[in-house]
Amino acid sequence: MKVFKKLIVTALFLFAFSALSAQTPPPPNGNGSDPGGGNTPVGGGAAVGAGVILLVSLAAGYGGKKIYQARKRIVQ
Secondary structure: OOHHHHHHHHHHHHHHHOOOOOOOOOOOOOOOOOOOOOOOOOOOOOOOOOHHHHHHHHHHHHHHHHHHHHHHHOOO
């Protein structure tokens, strides 16, 4: 049973961190093709998807642990 738990935790971490990857830099805005002009705002191209996936997976693991502990106390 312990091996199965370790396998699940390892698989969750591998799945969560596989979504983390770097993005390519945005194209420069100095060529005049943008009718609004100006530069890209700071943080305008930041990806938040991988962070959200990581937070949700950790929250699900914590919630699962709490449910498991509560059920274990009820059964005993």
